[in-house]
Every structure is written in C-alpha cells, then in structure tokens.
Amino acid sequence: MAGSTYGTLFRVTTWGESHGKAIGVVVDGCPAGLPLTEEDIQPFMDRRKPGQSRYTTKRAESDQIEILSGTFEGRTTGTPISMMVHNTDQHSRDYSAIMDKYRPGHADYGFDQKYGFRDYRGGGRSSGRETIGRVAAGAIASLLLKKLGISITTYIRQIGPIAIQSFDAQEIFRNRLYMPDAGAAQKAAAYLESCMAEKNSSGAMIECIVKGMPAGAGEPVFDKLDAELAKAMFSIGTIKGVEIGDGFRVVETTGAENNDAFTIDANGKITKKTNHAGGILGGISDGSDIVIRCASKPTPSIARPQQTVTRGGEKVEIEIHGRHDPIVAPRAVVVVESMTAITLTDLLLRGMSSRLDNVKQIWHR
Amino acid sequence: MAGSTYGTLFRVTTWGESHGKAIGVVVDGCPAGLPLTEEDIQPFMDRRKPGQSRYTTKRAESDQIEILSGTFEGRTTGTPISMMVHNTDQHSRDYSAIMDKYRPGHADYGFDQKYGFRDYRGGGRSSGRETIGRVAAGAIASLLLKKLGISITTYIRQIGPIAIQSFDAQEIFRNRLYMPDAGAAQKAAAYLESCMAEKNSSGAMIECIVKGMPAGAGEPVFDKLDAELAKAMFSIGTIKGVEIGDGFRVVETTGAENNDAFTIDANGKITKKTNHAGGILGGISDGSDIVIRCASKPTPSIARPQQTVTRGGEKVEIEIHGRHDPIVAPRAVVVVESMTAITLTDLLLRGMSSRLDNVKQIWHR
Amino acid sequence: MAGSTYGTLFRVTTWGESHGKAIGVVVDGCPAGLPLTEEDIQPFMDRRKPGQSRYTTKRAESDQIEILSGTFEGRTTGTPISMMVHNTDQHSRDYSAIMDKYRPGHADYGFDQKYGFRDYRGGGRSSGRETIGRVAAGAIASLLLKKLGISITTYIRQIGPIAIQSFDAQEIFRNRLYMPDAGAAQKAAAYLESCMAEKNSSGAMIECIVKGMPAGAGEPVFDKLDAELAKAMFSIGTIKGVEIGDGFRVVETTGAENNDAFTIDANGKITKKTNHAGGILGGISDGSDIVIRCASKPTPSIARPQQTVTRGGEKVEIEIHGRHDPIVAPRAVVVVESMTAITLTDLLLRGMSSRLDNVKQIWHR
Amino acid sequence: MAGSTYGTLFRVTTWGESHGKAIGVVVDGCPAGLPLTEEDIQPFMDRRKPGQSRYTTKRAESDQIEILSGTFEGRTTGTPISMMVHNTDQHSRDYSAIMDKYRPGHADYGFDQKYGFRDYRGGGRSSGRETIGRVAAGAIASLLLKKLGISITTYIRQIGPIAIQSFDAQEIFRNRLYMPDAGAAQKAAAYLESCMAEKNSSGAMIECIVKGMPAGAGEPVFDKLDAELAKAMFSIGTIKGVEIGDGFRVVETTGAENNDAFTIDANGKITKKTNHAGGILGGISDGSDIVIRCASKPTPSIARPQQTVTRGGEKVEIEIHGRHDPIVAPRAVVVVESMTAITLTDLLLRGMSSRLDNVKQIWHR
16 A cells, blocks of 8 residues: 655655646655746646657647745745646547456456456546656756756667667757767657557667766665666566666676776766676765666557456456557656656765764754 | 665564674564475575585575474464574684775664674675574564465576576486586686686676465555565565566556556456566566566675775775675575565555454454 | 655555646555445545635546556455546636746745746646546555554644634534634634635644554654655645644643653553653554644635745736635645655555565465 | 654664574764774663663673674764664573463553564563663764764753752762752662562653754754654653753743744854743744653562463553563663654764755865
C-alpha cells in the first residue's frame, strides 16, 4: 500500500486517474528560496502534452499547470508545493465493450487481482496521464539542479530498428520524435507510419545524459545512485530495461577494457579517461557524465483484434479503439528526464550531512 | 545518509566492512512463527563463500552465520533477527601501496569525495563482503516464500562471449559457475583461465526466475514490483544493467508481438499464452513467472598495471595484487536471488492491506 | 525537510496555507472497497469549520470538501484519494503592520530562522487551516475503523479552571464547546466571555476515548501505539502535553496501585479489572479502551498590546487584530479525533503481517 | 511490522532480548569525521548499568560496549556503526511459574495477541535491556551535538510524593537517584526503602533540558520537533505522559500569561523574555532551552501476590520474584537523554536542506 510517494527528502506524491476530475502532485521538501512560477513549469508540461504530432494521442488536453500552494512572492517557501491539471477531455463514452475484458499488455488484470475491482475507464491510475504530476515535480527539480550547475539532456536513441547515427543536441527539439539525428528521425517517422497502417505500435530506446553532477552523491549500500535511478526509470510504466554506462555490454567485456583510468584534467581536477561506468562507481557519482539508457515497450493499445479473457473467465476477442499513440517513447522522454531530476535532487539533499564539517557549516551559528 | 536499510515492512539493515571485526545484518519485520535455525541459513551462506573454486578468491573465511536475536525455541518471534559473521582472515598487511591511489573501477574516489576519507583496507564498506548480510536476510525471505509456494532459481546465462545453449536446472549446482548447461560451463571455465593468464577478468549475465508468485503484488505507482526489483539488483555493486521479461528486446518489437494474450489454463485459471512481460504488468505481478536478467561487470581488481591518480592529485600506476576472483558473477548469483527474495517478501507483506475485506479478515475478532 | 506526510501504510500528506488558493490532502494506502462520498466526509469538516459560535473565528468559509481522485462508483479503489477545500474568505488586507513583527506564541520566528523568509499572511502553513486536510483524512480513517467495530469519542474535559463534573456522551454535540457536562459548558462559556472582554484567551484539556480496539496493535519498540499517538497529538500546533491512561498521575502512585489485574469477563474473554494503562501495555493495545488526554494552549493571537521584535531586530509593540478564537480547543477536538483515527488505522494495517499464519491466509491462493 | 528503527537520516536500529545472546544497535547515517572510540561511549552505558545502587537490579552485567563497524583510525567513516553488548548474566532458571501467566503492567498479553507467542524469559524484547542499544546510539548523538555547542542535562524531578525544592547541576551525579537536590534525594531514598519493605514500587518524573539548540530545527507539519520528541519519549516503555515547556499547566493559563514576549539580548540576538513554550514554537526550535518532562510509571514487577490470568484463560495469582528495581526512573534518565539526543541530531541533519542557499553552499563545488 501507499506506493504513490517517491523520494526521502525531496518527496513527490502523485494522485489522479485518467478519467477523474484532475491529476496532481504534491512536492514536499523543496528548499526555500527557489524562484518558481507556473510559467517556469509549463514548458516541461508541454513536452508531454498530447496532440503534438501524428504520433501522439489526439486527446485535446491543454494540461495547464496550476500551483496551489508552497510559493510566495514568486519563490518557494519550503512548504509543500501542490500542483494540479484538470482533465478536460475525458470522453464520457460507453465502456461496456472493454470494462470486463483484460487488455493485453495493460495493468487491468493485476489491478483486479490486487484491489478486487478497478476504474476501467482508460487505464485509471495506470494511465500515462499519471505522469503529469511527475513532470511538474521534475520541472521543479530541474530548475533547482540548474542552480547547482547540473543539466540533463534526454532523447530517443532508437525507434524499432532505426537507431541514430549522429548526435546534434539542437536537433532534439526540432523533430517531434526527440531524436538528435534528423535523418534517423525521418526514417523513424516513416517506420511509425507503417506501424499505424498495420494497426501496430513500436518500442524505442531513450537515453538520458546528466552533465555537471558533482562527485559524491549516492548512499551506499542500498540507496546507491544507480539503484535509485533504476527504480525511478522502472517506475515509468513503459520501461522494461535500464542500463547505466556500458550496461549489458559489460557482459562481454574484460576488466582491462571496462575499467576507467583516472587522470588529471587541464584544470588540475581529477577525472576519468573513459566513462564506461556512466558516471557512477560503487553507487556514488564520480563527477563524469551520468549515462542512463531505457527500453520503452510498444504501446499495448492496438486496434487489431487480440485474444483475451473476461473478468468472469471467458475467452473473448478485444479491439481497442480510441486515441492511442503508435509509440509511447516521445512523450516518455520528459518523464525519464523528470524522474532523473527528482532522483538526483533527492540524493543531493540526502548527501548534505555526509561529513561532520558540512553539518557544522550549516548549524554552528 | 542512512542508505544501509532496505524494505518497508520486511526491513533489512546491513553493517560491516571487509576488514573490520565482523559483518552483519538486522532483519526487522519478519512475521512470527517461521521455523528458523542457523542450519537453515548456512546453505545460502555457503553459496557465496570464498574459496569454492579456482575462480573465487582464496580468502579463507568459513562465514559461519550466528543468530543473535529474534528466534525462540526454533521459530521467529516477530522481533528483529540479528545475524553476524566474524571476519577471520583479514590479512594485516601493508596498505601503503594502495591507500592513496584510486583503484580504477572501484568506489574509492567516490567515498573520498563523499565522506572526506575512507577505510582503505580492501574496499571497506563497498567490498563484496557486505553482501553476507544480504544473503543471510535473503535466506530468511526465501524460507518464508517457500511457505507461500514461491521458489526462485538463479544462474549464469553468459560469461564473456560464452552463452548457455540449453537449460538443465539440475546442472546449476553441479558446476562451480552455476550455469544450467554443462557444455557452456566447460567453455566458460576455459575462457576464465585465459582471462587469468592475461591478468584480466570477465563480465557475465545472471538470470533469475521466480515461480509460484501470486498475481496482485507490487504498489503502483512508484513502488512497482519491477521498480523495486530493479533497485534491488542495482544495489549490488557489480550490476550495470537490468531487464524484466524481454527487456531491451522491446526496443525493436511491435505491440502485436510484445503483448501477451490472456487465456484460460486447464484448471480454469486465467493465464497468459506468452510471457514477454516477465510476469509483471503495470508494476503488479500477473501470476506468470517473473524473469529478471542482470549484467555483471568484470572484476575491477586486476593484477596488470593501470593508470590512476593519488588523493593528492598525482598521476601514478597501480597494480592490484591480492586474492581477487577473475569473475564476480558466480558468487553474485546467490546475492541476486537474496535481493529478489527480500523484495518479493516486502511487497507481499505491504500488499496485505490492499482490500478492506483482507483488513476485516485479520482484525475483526 | 519533507515533514508533511504522516503514516507508513495509511499515508496522509497535507498541503496548503491559510491565505493560499486552497488547502488539501492526499490519502494514499486506503484499502480498496470502502464506501466513500463527499457526503460521508462533510460532517467531520463541519465540526472544525469556523463561524460556528461566538467562540470561533468569524472567517466565513464553507469548507466544502471535494474528492478529486481515488474513488469509483462510490467506493475507494486503493489509489490515492486527493481532497481539497478552496479558501474563499482570505481577506486581501494590509499586512504591513505585522509582516516584519514576530507574533508571540506563534511560529513566525522559527519559520524565518528555518527557511529564511515566510508567507506572513495569517500564519501561512502553521495556520490552523492546515488541519482541514487532517480532518478529511481522519474522516476516511474513522469510516474504516467503524467497519472494524472501533469508535472514537472526543470532547473537552476542562476549559481554564472549569472542569467537567459529569459525563453525558449525548451532551457533547449539544453544546458548542463539546463538553459532556452541560453545567460545565455553561460555566466555561461565561469564563470565555470574560477572557474576550479582557482581550485574552484560554487553554483547555481535550480527552479522547477509543472503544472496540482489538488487542495486538502497535509496533515494538519505537513505533509503539502510544508513541505514535503522542507524535500525532503533538503534531497539532496547540498541544503542549499528552497523557495515556493515568498519565502524570503515575508519578505519585505505586506499582500495586497502578498495575491493572487481568481477569476473565462474562463472555470468557481476557480483560483488565482497571485501566490505569489507558489500553496500551508495552506499546501494544490490550483490548481495553484507549484513553488519551491533551493540553491545548490558549490562542496566542490576542488583541492586547504585546512586546516583541522585528525581523530587523528592533523592539516594538504588536497588537493582533483579526478574526481569532478566544480558545482553540473546540475546533481542535475533531483534529485530535482525526489524528487518533489515522494513527490507529496505520498501525492496524502495519500489524497485519505480524504472524506467518496471517500472511498465508491472505496470499496462499 | 518493522518498528525497531528510529530516525530518518540519523537512523538507529536496535535488536536483542533480555535473555538472548546479546543486545545491540546499528547507527546508520552518522556523519563522517566524528572522533569515536568505545571509551567515549562506555560512560553513557555505565549510567544505565544494573547494580549501581540498592534501587537498581542486582543482575551482574558489565555492559561493556563493543564497536564492530563504522569507525576507522578513531573516527566515524559515515558507514553504519554496529555496537553490541553480550548478555552474561541471564540466569538459566525455571520459568514454568510465569511462562503462561500474564504479568500485570507488562507487555506479555499484548505480545501474545500480536505475535501468537513470545519469549517468556524476563520480558524478551520488551525488557528494559533493549534500551542498551538506544544509550549507545545516544552517546554518539550526544558527542555530535557537543561539536555543535549543544548540551543536554537530565535528572529526576520527583519520586512518588518527593519533589525537588532546589536545583544544583553538580548534585545530579553525586546521588544515585540523579536528583539535583541532595535533600530531596535523601528523602526519596527513604521513600523507596519503604516501598521495598512493602514489596511495592514508585513512579517518578524525569526532566530534560537542552541548552545551545539553534533556532530553526523541526519539520512542519507532522515532524515537528516536539512531536518527534514526544514519540521518542513514549517509545520508552515506562513513560505515560510527556510535557513540553509548561505542558499541562497551559490548560488553566491565558494567552497573556502563556505567550513569551520576544526581546533583544545583550549580544543583540533575538531571544524570549520567558520560556513557557519550552523552546519550541510551531514545531520549530526557537533558540531557547528545550524543556521536556516525562512521567515514569512504577516498576510493574512487584513481589506481592497479584491477580491475573493464564494464556489458557484461567484466573490465577502471580508473584514476581527476581532482580527488580523498586523504581525504573534512575536508569531511565540516560535513556531519556539518549532519545532526546538522537531526535535532535536527526532533525538537525534533516533541516540542512531547508534553504536553497544551504544546498548551494554544500554542493556548488
């Protein structure tokens, strides 16, 4: 029970269902003094908003974020920040065709087994709309990280068989698939058209790079930085695999190849010659870029007939109509970035008391 | 701070360093009434004990587990179970050659950055010996799961380039590499010999299968079953990638391929025709086998010269001698299984209150 | 940081300031299947609503609760229940007279020291209006407890020097001071009139009795039932003392007087002859009535001139005008009851897994 | 379940039963760099050790603390500090006379109801010996607080009807009753003799004063400083009432009397003219002395015959022989001090991230 809260000191609680009145989030533990208005948050919301392209749902939601508490005169006060988005376009349609059928690839069956019944309209709590709260919270975390010189870049590395061949950070926001390679984006778009034509959907790989992360964050032994990041990523419904740094490639490498040699950079700072570790050693940030890769599964809602069963245990066919994306990943990009920002912020706050000297610095008045 | 505790209701706290007096664990929240003696736990300890083969460290530790509290007349009492293993073979040798040098691929640099200094003898808290406590706790969790009809099988699927070609569960415990394919185990042994000859080490892939898991465990939205499992896996120092079910293969699949159709089995029970999801849908167990795969990096301690720097910021060479395994994975197999067992147990206990009917059943006296 | 969440499995997160847009709460971990509508909750809200009598603030708030998520077809779904009340009567007045002055007996100085600045309009987060969220959550907990046969009665035992001389449960809701003794209520009303005439305020003692609590709830050793209840009570701003059972009277008693003898009741059930312990032994409920007493301090906002200082460190006089109650306790009665209900519910859910037999009962399908 | 851990960032987990092999504690989250050896901790242990006077149990335990992990070269490393005391004098005697009888005033019945059975030898987990771990952890917290200029004084204010009439801090450690008034201590000793002669026991009031606490610690709204302290106190088995500052005296006071006026002290620092609030306003420390008072119940184990029942539901008499103190409070003094120190340390660490400026100070490298 009670799995809707994430984080220890920077604590995020989301609430709301796809077809309820609203979706929201409470962010508790945000340090006081961070400049914050709705205008700062809305651009993050817009990145996951539906209806942005042919490949995202046509559901017409403006997803305007409203701050209800926790700021005063344009700054955070240290008290909980409550934010909300109203659901405006939940069609009041007939659910009788699907209410008793378990949609393959969805959480329906698990929810029924766990709770005894469920809100069968559009996924309820397991809908992607739940991530609205995460993105609003992630926006705050991102703004806070920026104040510490930390930035995050997230993009799609591969869609179905189409992987990027080059990297241009500017390009990421130029195409609707958030790919850093214009050519790949074009091919991927064509691939998605073919999926749609076949009433099918596609998986993808999302990559997230953190720059400027100071060394020393992460809590051995269970709350390692990579452990918390992995949990954060897998808490996103669509994610089925996570890698840090070289990830699964370490299976076939050797220690001599995989170890990153330490050296001294031009500014006299300790750094690593390579970054197979993806910026995390022993669960603690090492000052290099943090590199996370996630596998996003194909949208389970597809319009072709599928075999399934009813609640009552009868074999039936199901066809899922409605406003479904042929790919989840483009809208998940900002969710991955948000969960990364929230996790880093939480571990940075938790790490403040790691040394007696730091404690003295803050409290010896 | 305070990252040495794992779990919400079944809560595991480990302590101890590789070269301290002892290594231990406190398990709090274990239900009362579980038969438990040291003899029940020792077989799990023996699976990670050093000195079992050519490919594991020669450190001579008996790793005899001692229960200090929490049982009475052979059963758990519901109070914290404290368990300990004495460190008996920590060589009192000269560390001056490595105490100021950051070992590549190790946590040394991060620890210094985080805490200001560290116990430089053999890895201290980031040593693999910390996992002793996890295995003792995992043994208890495994015994509890067995009472619920849940069993876990863990093995090595691949070592360097050598992947298994067949699966024989009996074979897993017949070879020292815990591979379910005798032929692959033989080839892998030869491969490890060549690594050792070159003062090198190898990565590997570990797979873990859970059978008998009831549907309905896992807490949406952040404490999903897969999210908690991923954190558990990444909390093991050697793990750099985690997959559930098809994992990264979903990137190139389509919804039509990846969705698992529901059907009715011979006993009239709802089941899935395929298991691409790896037993978890929407973060909740679906009653199918849970399938977890982890990438284990090559042992970072290798005897060949490597480039690094000192605490003081001087470039130096380092050669790491001592008793190091050419591969971490065989001893990590039981750690993966233990963290899986702990995670499942915690989520099963947490899930008991998901329905009002269950609450009434327990408390309406 | 992050102190706005209460509870482990039945988890309550409140948000909102007295002069912000709204006040709200998220209840996560409520078991699925509890009948719940806004009509079930509103009566609890009405008990703490302002403007009910001469002794409560004239602020004109309707405090209509709105459920935003977590229910479907009139029952809880197991997902987070978000509830909100809009602030409709926050006067937009001139705060320049008090914004820089620390009000004696208030949290102003502490907030400034902690966060660097604060929302100076009407107490911000430390306002009594924050408790709206607690009462909405407490209503849900109370409804759940009722399903288990547990009921809570809360009332005022003493106002200033006027203590109750008799107990009539029906009387509690007949007078606006929630005293179970009509005569005492009348005298207390006269006493409060004299306080108001002198621009002064009064303290009070609140008592809370829980009937029907099963034996066996509470988690040794830190999360004892009385420890959690004491935290719950002291988390209410006005409370300065808490007693369980005989409380401070134990100082002057002896073991022979204070020990409650066990006996067998008419139904053959084990019970206690007396209840000095107040229903809790060793931190675990013993099946007797739980008895809690709390000391509520006089309203700190009084209209007479008081000495204080400014943020800048200048000595000044302050006079606090506005809509303030001459006594906090009548409106705190339902808050005490709510925090009690939330605490009991959380510990009942936590206690479900105390025995292996219970775990098997729920999960062995 | 899982109630043996206390604290969020400075996290204390105790384990062990009175008649098990050992009693211990794990302290996780202690900042690195604090000088710490067994010699620093032992004086705290000696204050709660049995056999110190006629009024404490004759059980002959040396209670020598052993540090098993978490320090290196005489300083804390930031990793968990495991400490243990062996039980050396647990008499292996015949428990058949009490094993099935519920001792009045003890936790026996509750444990049986909760867990289904219990370790019936000497109280098991609910024994006062469990507090050994708290005192060892409290010693570390006290040493850390000292580095921040914070000190704690704890003593007995009243025993039965004998209250102190004067206060001499030096006297506290001169008499075995830890009373700051030699005359009262003498009278109290005589009173305890009379209790013992009558096979009876006495209650007491313990007072704890914290000096040097900086303003700004405590987490609104649930984790208020006073709320956490109250939980800490009530988690000690013998405590039945807690007051902060004026405590229950606020019931009969008025706002004009109870409000503490702010003023400027000789050093130009903001301070309060009085301290009715006991150093905490709105749940946040205000820089004044923190004042806590606790009611300690009489020892429930008394040698005179008492009525009770057996597990099987039979009415019987019980006489509790053995080595029992006629008063719990003298040995509880250091437990109250320890729980206070642990609570303050945890809230100081949690409060470090309350302002963005503090976060920047620690992390902007």
